[in-house]
Amino acid sequence: MSSIITISALAKTYASGFRALKGINLDIRRGEIFALLGPNGAGKTTLINIICGLVNPSSGSVTVDGHDILRDYRAARALIGLVPQELATDMFETVWATVSFSRGINGRKANPAYIEKVLRQLSLWDKKDAKIMTLSGGMKRRVLIAKALAHEPRILFLDEPTAGVDVELRRGMWQVVREMREAGVTVILTTHYIEEAEEMADRIGVINGGEIIVVEEKAELMRKLGKKELMIRLGAPISEIPAVLANHPLSLADEGRALLYTYDARAERTGITTLLNTLRDAGLMVTDLETRQSSLEDIFVDLVRQST
């Protein structure tokens, strides 16, 4: 599959001396939904802002559909729509005026029919004449999406699109993003929510400390994320794992008062039934069971540990 964005050895050091990006190499494929995950301060926004022209790179290069973002910035930027993380809006403008402005500033001739389509798609049509300051936070977020789509971009950047957005609205936005993808638009989003990446992304990249740690197909990463832990509370503490349980992936926890079992929740056989049967045969009394899914944070921590 061909790349629509090619990032080569991209580095950014701010005037303060902070190295936000340390030589990023990344290809974004045409038409995919790419989720960029990473903890706060990892460099997600810096990366997006460089591609969109909001931050000057220190070194390295980025091409957008073959256009260098510095030498050929007009062609590169015309292809891109950006939804920023902050809810930055022209408070005193109407929805219609601000979205039309976005189309104009990107050099596209006025097209009221298209703007209407975008506003309807984002359920903003009945608010088109409302001043932005009167809208709720979720609506403002959608106004920003409408602005980013106003010039019919081929690439859409969504920087934390669903931060502070309720569940229903979040699902609505996912739907819009899917429709974008179906229309052939490449979508790059940053997020903290693993659910979001899982729901939407084709591929996932993890960034930390200004470096790309991993770029993988979602299915592959999800397999890693699919690990679950089963905590088995025992009636009486034990000092070591009985020999009959040796072939199960178990470890002692809570000073011998519990056993920790790690398994793949997506596997056909989790081994839980066998384990519980063996426990009963070994004469161990089970008082409680709890399961825990490894979170995105756990994966981050693991990946970060591996990378340093």
Added chain:
Amino acid sequence: MNLTAVNAIYRFEMARWGRTLLQSIVAPVLSTSLYFIVFGAAIGSRVPEIDGVSYGAFIVPGLMMMLLLTESASNASFGIYLPRFTGTIYEILSAPISPFEIVLGYVGAAATKSIILGFIILVTASLFVPVRIAHPVWMLAFLVLTALSFSLLGFIIGVWADGFEKLQVIPMLIIMPLSFLGGTFYSINMLPPFWQNLALVNPMVYLISGFRWSFFEISDVSVGISLTMTLVFLLLCLTIVWWIFRTGYRLKP
């Protein structure tokens, strides 16, 4: 040249102006008209003619210029500061437009506004005092050049300012006093020799003098010098704006 984008910025800025007519047109026109009534019509009738021009008419070019300078600077500074303040500047910086086109949109709109205001003042003034314009073309040239220069200055202030207070500091504490002292209400020839020489350091003297010449053919300094100084100031502002976009000063880290 992305004219559609320039037009979008220009119209957006003009629309913002249109929404606040009371503050943006009525207020400056009213306050300037008060000067005509008080200094021109009331007190002016007791002031002798200056170089054959009645005092009421004498102050018209000065007042137009003072309004032009302060309004250009504050309009343009607010125009670019507002998106910086709200964060919507991201959209302008990430659009496929060149720095020149951005400046053309913002500064063009600010200059248009102050030129319109200047004409409103001219029309209002002619209701109170007899105004004649000896060199309409030069009058227009000075008007446009000054509006552009001070809108550029305003753009620079709007990029430099990091709070609403700083936005007001230069128009209120520098431009306004310098215009007052630069011959809005008097010919600097009326000053004692020491103050006359000191006044020549004030750039407003050259702007006001040249503008007044285009009305009444009287001036404190020669028209050539006035025009040169105006162009020098325009070039200076253009250079600073060029530097701002070159370095990304306060716009792009």
